[in-house]
Amino acid sequence: MPRDRNDNSVSLHVSGFKDSTRPSDLASLFEPHGRIADVYIPKDYYTGRPRGFAYVQYYDEEDARRVYESGESFTLDGRKLEIQYAQGRRKTPNQMRGQSGRGDRRRSRSADRYRPSARRYSRSRSRSRSPVRRRRDSRSPVRRARSRSRTPPRRRSPSPRRAGNSRRSPSPRRLPSRSRSPPRRRSISRERPSRSRSQSHGASPRRAASPRRAASPRPAASPRRTDGWGEEPKVSEWEEGNGAYGSYGW
DNA sequence: GTTGAGCGTT
Numbered sequence: 001m002p003r004d005r006n007d008n009s010v011s012l013h014v015s016g017f018k019d020s021t022r023p024s025d026l027a028s029l030f031e032p033h034g035r036i037a038d039v040y041i042p043k044d045y046y047t048g049r050p051r052g053f054a055y056v057q058y059y060d061e062e063d064a065r066r067v068y069e070s071g072e073s074f075t076l077d078g079r080k081l082e083i084q085y086a087q088g089r090r091k092t093p094n095q096m097r098g099q100s101g102r103g104d105r106r107r108s109r110s111a112d113r114y115r116p117s118a119r120r121y122s123r124s125r126s127r128s129r130s131p132v133r134r135r136r137d138s139r140s141p142v143r144r145a146r147s148r149s150r151t152p153p154r155r156r157s158p159s160p161r162r163a164g165n166s167r168r169s170p171s172p173r174r175l176p177s178r179s180r181s182p183p184r185r186r187s188i189s190r191e192r193p194s195r196s197r198s199q200s201h202g203a204s205p206r207r208a209a210s211p212r213r214a215a216s217p218r219p220a221a222s223p224r225r226t227d228g229w230g231e232e233p234k235v236s237e238w239e240e241g242n243g244a245y246g247s248y249g250w
Numbered sequence: 251g252t253t254g255a256g257c258g259t260t
Contacts, residue, residue: 013257038254045255052258095256111254184252 010064011038011086015053017076023054023114029076034063039114040090048113052062055086 014026023039030036037059041050058064067083074081 011256015258040256042252042256042258044260051256053256055256084257087257090254093255094253095255111256166260183252 010061011055011057012064012068013053014056014074014081015082016079016081017050017052017054019050021050021054021076025076026054026056027114027116029074030058030067031187033058033067036114036116038116041112041114043111052243055090057086128144174227200229 012030017026021041023041026040026041027036030039034057035058038057039054039058041054043049044051056064058067064085068085074083
């Protein structure tokens with residue numbers, strides 16, 4: 001990521017669109033006004049649902065300014081979008097933790113983002129086959145398989161923290177808030193609390209005897225593969241217009 | 251290699 005062009009890099013805070021809206025939709029909407037550097041739609045950390053707003057960042061700050069100042073009203077899917085300047089820089093996970101005091105409740109799950117350049121998919125393989133499966137490993141499969149340290153609670157390894165502190169973070173001092181555990185898809189075992197109480201007959205000691213790493217909360221698979229990465233038909237369209245940004249993909 | 255857990259909605 002071109003990082004921030006400068007500290008002034010402005011992102012537009014856009015809201016008012018439907019939950020079904022995808023980054024690419026916004027991208028194609030705003031692209032005509034300037035090169036889009038990034039479109040990011042935060043999603044709830046747990047539910048994975050879009051939080052209702054997005055950040056559209058122009059590569060050139062001026063474009064953002066123009067869009068904003070022009071007061072032009074953008075409508076997407078019949079809804080008028082509200083546009084503002086983004087207030088702060090994106091918070092990093094760490095920052096979020098810091099706010100845990102208050103934001104503890106609204107941690108947000110991986111967000112939907114849209115980066116120009118995402119041109120992978122050479123037609124080397126028959127992409128028409130199973131899109132889903134393919135999508136999964138479309139991005140450096142190997143990489144992904146190994147570095148499970150990065151991607152948070154996508155589907156399998158639920159605890160982002162677990163990964164992070166493994167060695168990466170300099171100061172592994174994890175906050176005491178154990179509520180940190182991520183997307184726990186309502187594990188059943190968790191839901192039968194009082195049961196054991198009056199369960200005089202079934203309680204066999206030997207069972208409880210084997211302490212099996214109850215520590216790892218397994219979020220039974222993410223809600224759905226609402227990765228956002230999924231099928232993005234229009235993307236290509238948008239992308240084509242901006243094939244110039246090749247910068248990353250990650 | 252610079253992150254993707256950035257302002258929501260009382």
